[in-house]
Amino acid sequence: MTSARVRTACLAACIGTLMAAPSRRARAEMTDSVAAALVRPFARPIGGSFGGVHTSQQTGGPFLGLEASWAVTLPVTEDPAQGSAAFGVRGGWAFPNGLSAQLRYDDLGVRPDSSRAPLQWATAGLRYSLPFVVPLPFAEIDAGTAFVTGDVHPGAGAALGISIPIGPVLVDVLGHDWFVPIAATLRQTVTVGLGLSIVWAMPGRL
Numbered sequence: 001m002t003s004a005r006v007r008t009a010c011l012a013a014c015i016g017t018l019m020a021a022p023s024r025r026a027r028a029e030m031t032d033s034v035a036a037a038l039v040r041p042f043a044r045p046i047g048g049s050f051g052g053v054h055t056s057q058q059t060g061g062p063f064l065g066l067e068a069s070w071a072v073t074l075p076v077t078e079d080p081a082q083g084s085a086a087f088g089v090r091g092g093w094a095f096p097n098g099l100s101a102q103l104r105y106d107d108l109g110v111r112p113d114s115s116r117a118p119l120q121w122a123t124a125g126l127r128y129s130l131p132f133v134v135p136l137p138f139a140e141i142d143a144g145t146a147f148v149t150g151d152v153h154p155g156a157g158a159a160l161g162i163s164i165p166i167g168p169v170l171v172d173v174l175g176h177d178w179f180v181p182i183a184a185t186l187r188q189t190v191t192v193g194l195g196l197s198i199v200w201a202m203p204g205r206l
Contacts, residue, residue: 069088101125120146121157138159139158140160148182
């Protein structure tokens, strides 16, 4: 049931109760309640709706997410493009206003500059999702270290995507762009994939 239908049903119930109210004072209080319902926005809690109904109480809490994607390292001189399956794990805290603080680990699978091990990342970042739009568009930035060619390099990444809330689960469709300097050359790896996140909502804590 959509939030619009729920809202209509609630208003119909309020109006029916209003007509049956025995006193003028009770009718006045009911009228104020109906007016407030008409102007109050229906907020979507982080993590989606509960029981299929959107609620006006926003929530926040810890989350854990997994991502599966396809990674492509763009070519540079004497090092052609590479593609590989990739995965990532992220966790942190989701705030009621749509902002999330996170730590993440990513294994991109590719081996730029003939690295002995796959390109891996350990980063900290922020993600912001528009909390009153479904699907939720989001933007993310990450910074940390990349492990490649047997060494550690500073790097950063950015992502854009949308999240589809299904109860406490968010299904993400996203693209990520990773940048790391290797041997005085800025290397770029692009990933496109799907993610699942579970938010343990904690009403009233934030």
